[in-house]
Amino acid sequence: MKNLLTLKKYFIKYKTKLLWGMLFILISNAMTVYLPILLKDSINEIQKNATSSILLNYALLIVGTSIVAGVFRYLIRQTIIVVSREIEYDLRGDFWEHIQKLPLKYFQNNSTGNIMSHATNDINAVRGFIGPAVMYSIDTVIRLVIVVAIMISLNFTLTIYALLPLPILSYGVYRVGKLIHEKYTKIQENFSQLTTRAQENFSGIRVIKSYVREANEIKRWNELSQEFLRKNMNLVRIQSLIMPILTIITGISIIVVIWVGGIKVIDGEMNLGEMAAFVMYLSILIWPVIAFGWVMNIIQQAEASMKRLNKILNEPYEIQDSSSTDLSVKELKGEIELRNVSFKYLESLPDVLIDVNLNIPIGSTLAIIGHTGSGKTSLINLIPRLYDVTSGELFIDGKNVKNIPLDVLRTNVAVVQQESFLFSDSVYGNLSYGLRETDKLRVEEVSRIANFDRDVQSFPNGYDTMVGERGITFSGGQKQRASLARALATNPKILILDDSFSAVDTHTEEEILKNLKEFMKNRTSIIISHRISTVKDADKIVVLENGRITEQGTHSELVGQNGIYAELHYKQLLEKELEELN
Amino acid sequence: MADNKQDDEILGKAYDSKLMKRLLTYIKPYKKYVIIAILLNIFVASLGPLRPYLTKVAIDDYIVHANYHGLMIIALLLFASLILQAVVQYFLTYYTQYLGQRTLYDIRTQIFEHTQKLALKYFDRTPIGRIVTRTTNDVESLSELFSSGIVMVFSDVFIIIWILVFMFSMDIPLSLVTLSVLPVLIYGTFLFRKKVRETYRDVRFHLARLNSYMQEHVTGMSVVQIFRKEKDELNKFSSINADHREANIKSIFYYALFFPGVELLSSIAIALIIWYGGGEVVQKSVGIGDLFAFIQFTEMFFRPIRDLSEKYNIMQTSMASSERIFKLLDNDTFIKNPENPIKLNGVKGDIQFKDVWFAYDDENYVLKNINFNINPGETVAIVGHTGAGKSTLINILTRFYDINKGSVLLDGIDIRKVDKRDLRKYISIVLQDVFLFSGTVESNINMDNDEISLEKIIHSAKTVGADKFISNLPNKYSEEVKERGATLSVGQKQLISFARALAYDPKILILDEATSSIDTETEQLIQSAIEKLLVGRTAIVIAHRLSTIQNADKIIVLHKGEIREIGNHQELLAKRGIYYKLYQLQYKDQELRKSN
Known part of the structure; x- marks a missing residue:
């Protein structure tokens, strides 16, 4: 958790919203746990041959309570999950601000793909922690405390029996989740091997063809592919456990309630309404309990990602102004x-x-x-x-x-x-890159010097033509002349x-x-x-x-x-x- | 902007019967198993809805009548059905996933096999990344369709059907009342899917913008820093980042609305059961156990409906990927083999070019009216300035490309009448840009061909003088070679590629010499290696070494696609033509260096 502490400042920034969110969790849970009580009472009324108006009353109460709970559930997501997106925004912004200040050396030692993967995957993993993980852990704890308290007040022994499987469920989800993550990482490795092999084969196809090694290459590919299949099946073996685990453990709790509860009902220790309430409480508890095991994994992954991010965020800038910088220097002559x-x-x-x-x-x-x-x-x-x-x-x-x-x-x-590197922007945008604002006259003037204006005139939209992926592709010579013009425009x-x-x-x-x-x-x-x-x-x-x-x-x-x-x-x-x- | 958005989202139709039909041919080999899986799914789908029914029996028949024994039997039955469901579920999931993965394996290998048949022309024209994506990522995105899509649809549909069967068998009016929320649930779920899909598309669009912005600016960071644009770029980045955040927050809205909505619907169903069903219980037309069962049923509907609504996405991505995959599989840029190829036997190595014309694009001829012949065992040096057409000659002789006009004869046989694999067995090429594969030194010399023994490998390496440095490697011939031979020096890579050519003992050797820019020691090694390589075979050398040219039997001077001069070194020098100039430009230094 050491690395995730870096996030403290962001949590503090949004503390009001987060506190509201926690309050909403409390309220909506209070409403949710009230529903089984209503169910219990109504079933007991039914057994006492209640009138239709009493039943309608209960029905309306159930719907009403559910609406209130729903409104607050809505508000929970609108606060806590929204905050997670806001923090993600802040974090990515800070990340970028930092990256921009790193020396060129950093970019030569770290591939673009590598930096990108931190900016996307790692920030995403951390976001998963801030949003869902925080929301579900608070939700689970609050719910667990209230529900268990009520269940115990209804019937202590039945509570113990019914809840016994749940920690196993939570732990099971945690273990399986962890295993899945491990196996999945292995599959990813294998997949990148496949990609590398394909890449290598296609790049060296000339050699392969001239030595007539195609059949052998196919054999090797199939072997690797087979390995990939095997790794996938390893994952499937674990993954296939999820549904059965959920089925069994949640099912067992309900069977316990029906059997043990049923005996208690026959013995007169409990009534049918209470039994119904128990069944409903179990269905309320199951999801948070599953989520809990899952959240544990998210936290571990987020911690690992945050560690990687912190490593970048701690990279020194190296080249920057220092205390010995002479701030009186405003311009240069050029010697x-x-x-x-x-x-x-x-x-x-x-x-x-x-x-x-x-x-x-x-x-x-x-x-x-x-x-x-x-x-x-x-x-x-x-x-x-x-x-x-x-x-x-x-x-x-x-x-x-x-x-x-x-x-x-x-x-x-x-x-x-x-x-020469140009951005995917218009020609104007690119050539006036070094200027405060787009200065069309200046751009046109320097284009003439760089012998680029004739090219621009041949483009479909002249200086407004987009460059790059979404526009036209420049030839090497055009790129060079454009970057020359861009440099000249700054009047260096x-x-x-x-x-x-x-x-x-x-x-x-x-x-x-x-x-x-x-x-x-x-x-x-x-x-x-x-x-x-x-x-x-x-x-x-x-x-x-x-x-x-x-x-x-x-x-x-x-x-x-x-x-x-x-x-x-x-x-x-x-x-x-x-x-x-x- | 709106246009760009569409560009990013060319996903195509969610269903295309032609594509689907073709995709289904891949599961044909496993048809029997797929049918068994579907049947098992239908069976196991009944076990879930069975339990609320058993609960009802437990309450109405045993708890209400104080029958401990009956209650125990029901509890055991419930337990048995649970275990059975879990076990079948496990094997079924495993099994369908296995079928799916097998199918993907079949597709992946089929694509790869196909690529190996494609002509060099295809590889020269298609970005390699694109071909890689077809064989890997595109196949992966079919994974969901085959592993869960096709079979699980049946499971979802049958869970719903079974629930309905149980409900109606218990009490029809109460079923109808309970089911009154179902249309709203179905409509709501599909609407939610649609909305989420839209916002997700939005999120993806903004994410793509964010990623391409970062990708671009990380690549061009030096420009950003040189122009001191960090602040402006940070502002731009923030605005894109904010768009991405807003799009995400918008999608939160639908989730925030949907999940409580589903809970509300199930509460409404429970309220209806209490109100209407409770009244029926009071009137003794249904038992109290029915209420229990119905309340449990209401919670069972949601998952299959949600799963079904997700199938749309699966279909959409599968269709898009399969379309791209099939396009590659339908590509038939092959160099066609003749129907009845002439078998080459005991090739002597006599090569003849007769009025050969060649253009890569059917218009601009790169080779014009090329005529020459090489006698068996002769070494011919091809020289020429950049763009003269030297490499094209190689491409033609090995039939990487077929010529437009004229003919190329090997021992008097037109090479287009020979099986190209047969042809290439007699020719080895050593390219300037040595390509080493990841593997070992050994596998790079024998190209993973078991028929070439280690002795032969070592012998070849010794002959070209590569054995010395290989023996000094920690693992000698088993030393690992990284991708593209990253750990070896340029000279070492060249020596390995010489050994490779020699191990195959070709009748004809084509050598595209690397420009000599290595240290003198390696240079000498390479020179003597080349001399040994050329002994006893017909050789065509795109020469960059003076020694090679001087030892050649014949020098052909190519200039702008035409043969301009033929002769030996002294004759050509005396002519004071193109060769003379080339000599001054490329080879004279070497003479100077040698004489030093």
Whole structure:
């Protein structure tokens, strides 16, 4: 229960509603338990040859009591279960607020699917605890106390006999429920094995077909499928117990009442009305008793889920403003300096950047070129503090980035990432993502710079066209140009392009670069690329290899050096020739 | 928004006789058992309603007449019926579930078998996730239909019928009075189901929105953070989250109304029994025990009616899934085998391409007028720039795809006249992107084929130089290989795939060389492995290694789907054509590196 204590603050927030709910449980139970008493009295009256009007009176009383009980039952759900939905809302909101602040590292170490499963399954399990579990446990306890008290007042020994099976029932439901949960988890595991096998087979179908192993694959699939069948039957074996257990135990109580009660009636210790009341009380008690065993399981599962949620909620933010943040910094000019910067993703991993020193003056363009894995993206990620340097220092306008307010830093630095990501929103919405509000004129202007406006005009609804699953799918080049426009729209002081033209053809790229020239005046820009054509006009080009700067200079200087850059240059010329060859 | 909602909810009809008929064919093998199950269900359905009747007998005949012995007999009878019901119930549930699971097993294996026959074209065009869903999730959603749906309908209906039988046999007027609440109960239950279904749809819609929002923003979290949009996104999230909450709260309303409603109805029935039945008791037309029995009957109606109302959902999901499943089963994108295939015997390995044209989409030819032949035992290197059509050549030779025009001959026989399994037995392919399966090193080399002995596996591994690193693994050849060979290095994976090809001892070897970007030591291992691999067989190599090209008997230069140059290394270099450029681009470095 330790972990579920985290929920205390939410319970306190809704305590008024919850207290009302408990009051309603009390009232409705008071009414419900009154019904068997009415039944008892009416049966006794019948045996005394009651008149039709007396019977009608009883009938109306039964209906009336039932209506009052029903109204309060309605109110119970409208308070307690509603609160559970409200708490679920709060919890999920808090969860999301927290997730958003976690560093990029967290998202690279945890798959989206994993995070999603916490946000859905775990929160759901906790919700089940807050709503049904709380409601039924309070309900059961209250009901049990009142009903048992009344039953004992009617006949002590019969009460003992009749109630004897109920704890067994409750425990039985608890055990079976637990077993079912265990077996079910096993089935889920097996099911994901099936899924993995199918996935693997379909991905490797080319190999399977070329080695003519289809028959064997079918055999293996059938074996796994057989195993799944067996696991399912294991569950069924337990699951099939539920109905018989309920049948037997509830049935036995009633038989006991009829037999033992019947003897007592014959002996004159009890009357038939009381016997009827007993039967009815049993039917009132049975459901809460079943629910009790079930609730125990919900609580256990909720506890496990809450533990997982707490683990996430306790993840440190790492990158955030601190006491040393200089709040007087309101804007940036754009001078960047890296001093002996080294970086690694994890303590246990090797350095990705080693002792990098760089100075990028205001308004200049730096280009970075290098093989995959040479540390280019890691380097630029340090500037908007998506990661923090491991050692060394990074300055913007002479201030350590760690002391610049994160808001100021990130609103002034725009990064166009390697893998462009657009949201399922309209083109307007996407391109003005970095703005406070949709600014149509600005969006159209930057679209022109990014050479994206012609594409937009060809879309069915122009800038209002939806992007993504519910709309049109962009080509790689369109995505890149859209993310470029999105970055430009924020009017950044520092613009970083991380291989942002890889899917754009060289001709379009040239046009964009031409347009950007004007835009980039007075802004600092960093361009990562594999293409010489993209970087050749930069003020300075650095070649990164295995985390170190190995060459730097202007295009003509580097070509003259006969190093990696020169080789790349030569090869790309050749490629161009080949492409143009028919 | 309204449109989107419909999109999410294309559930289709709850009942489609054609689909249903086809689904029922799956239980045909178990027909006898299904009928037995239904009959048993009808029997066991009577035991529940029997007990209130026995209660009546106990009260009216024995308690009222002070007969201890009779009361005991009834109590024992009640007990016996209870035990019998429980026992039959257990085995029946188990048994119907078993039938259901068997049926699902049959469907699952049938789908999988079908997928194994589908042509590569199908896999190239269909997202893998979708095929996986068909074979797994869609089959699972039929589970309820087969395990409880079909048989349990009879159980529910017969419980109701039995209750009616007992009631009417006891007292007709009182039955009618008691049953007067039944139409309301049935109507209420079905209305509740309908309303809940609607609100549930709403909840699901909002849940889907919530999930896709989270999915999207977790994936794009770096964009959110770079643009400093956390606050705005939190607001957006809160509004979606709130919609989800409201939809749930709305559905609480129906539950909050329904359950007390059912209790009220049963109270009304009890009130009616007291009022009308009580009067009859007073007039001695029915016994007091009848009242007991009727009161118990009123509580028995609810479960079967509720179960029946739920069947609608089961049917709806089953229909939607089965439609998707049948669509896959009806897909016949096969590479057709000839009716009377020519049996290949003692293949020499002579390959001939004659005026071959090929397009993936019937329009844009990827290969144009390809003509060449390879003599048995020759090694041919195919070179070309990206998109020249190199991989397509492989697809054609193994009949992963059939050509549009021309013919491909193996030992002078058109490969379309040969059983494709027969054909593929003589050809091994080593792909650039090595695909390892989860299993062991051994099972990855022999592809789980028991006919290939461990000695042969070890021999192959030794030949290609893979034995050294395998022997260093903790479990050697039994070492576990994770999905996609995640724990092995690129070089190791390649060596395993070489051993795999060698273990099958093919007449023809197709090798799509990986671009060499591994350390020199592994590179040397791989080079010598390739040399050994090529000995004594016809080989087609999509070459990325200078050594391979230099050792080839012939180099074919593909450019934009056409053969542009053929010859050996020196001849082609001298031409100063496409090959010369490719050489400069791809192979020259290797020469430099070698000479260093």
